Amino acid sequence: MPQVDLKSVRPYGDTLDDGKVQLGFTLPIRYGPEAKEAARQLVMKMGFEGADVVSAHDLGGHFTYFVVYGKCVHSVDVTSLRVPKVEVEQMDFFKINDLVRDKLGRKITVVAACTGSDAHTVGIDAIINMKGYAGEYGLERYPWFRAHNLGAQVPNETLVAKAIDTDADAILVSQVVTQRNVHIANMTRLVDLLEAEGIRDDVILVAGGPRISHELALELGYDAGFGPGTLPSHVAAYIAQEMVRKEHRTSPDLGKER
Template sequence: MTGSIVRPYGDTTGDGMVQLSFTLPVPHDKRAEGAALQLARKMGLEPALLVHAKAMGPDFTFFVVYGSVTHLVDLDEVQVIEREYPLLSAKDANTAIRKLLRRKLVVVGACIGTDAHTVGIDAILNIKGFAGEKGLEYYREIKVVNLGAQVLVPDLVARARAEKADAVLVSQVVTQKDAHIHNTTQMSAAFREAYPAGQVPILVVGGPRFEEGSAATLGVDRIFGRGTTPGEVASYLVHEIATRKGRS
């Protein structure tokens, strides 16, 4: 393909080949495999090839199908959220925090609800960090309070108030039945109820299943997805603090 129009690439350029995996609530047999191919064809894969099928207990089957799609992608219509702030080194972030606040920036982090997956929040907060970057604990001008996993929203709000938190970082990995959406909206509503208008801490959520542009809908200030580094988060917090002080 040329210009801004592209197709998926499998074996040769522009052949439209894609691989798709899914589970159907049927026992593994020939009928189940036929159902998987029917679904693939209805999704636009033609011809569709079944490359893997495995029983998931007595009543479910996991499939991988491979096939060519006719759909085209127009790159000119792709919308992304660009980072609107510069990435700062730890030294520059510390200097900016000291200049803006004249005290340490207080960050409270947690996994809320039933979510026990702390790898993401630990990668941002713990000194060992992620992707070669030290976590926020490494920053001299940041005080980190990591509450860990399965923290109830009222407890998070209470601890944030007790610590006089400037920012609250929440990680949500569990997404069954949109648990991450429900937990986040509950959390943001609780903070707005507990704080006077204009005094709510910076609310940041992260996780692999959040839509990047849904921060306003969820009532938070920022959403970070997979691959986010501690430096990106620290740089954003500095930017948001400076923005808020400018408004005030």
């Protein structure tokens, strides 16, 4: 392993600290020498040194796609970073179910949906559906979870009504489309509705999607946010552990001997 200075980390191209990066982007101009020069100049203006257009593809009409190499002159102090992340002990399917059985002694009910105008269900299905994702079962397969997946384009009102109807412990929201910050408005509206119903503090509120971070979720009044690459067990472990924490807060004796 190379000796990395964590106080000054730069991109690694061919050698440590050479700062080399690769950028890919499209310009709305016709393919040709001028287009390549435009891409090169743009990358220099971004602050990279030694910009080199290594590939330019005619996309047809007035569009050209570029791959440009450049040297980044900046570095980052990794030791100073504090990134909010979901605090959870990673557990597998079996340990999670054992925890719920032993410490709660009842099933955890979750309701999930892809809300608003968003129709991208693949992400929430990956977490909830029986067949699961990336070699893991989804929450429907967990014997100590009761999972309701409401699907795509679910109005916030419908999700809240289902949560009340099922006496849900957790609400899981997927937001994939972020154009014009539609996800912010949509996620905020859900919190408002839960507060209006007086049940915000009764549920664990979880958001997820490719552009959702834990930090954003916290800012919007959620308990946790999960981004790309999330596995069902990450979510199940978080909900199970949070449920146990909650139960202990409200009745300290509960679950100890079970």
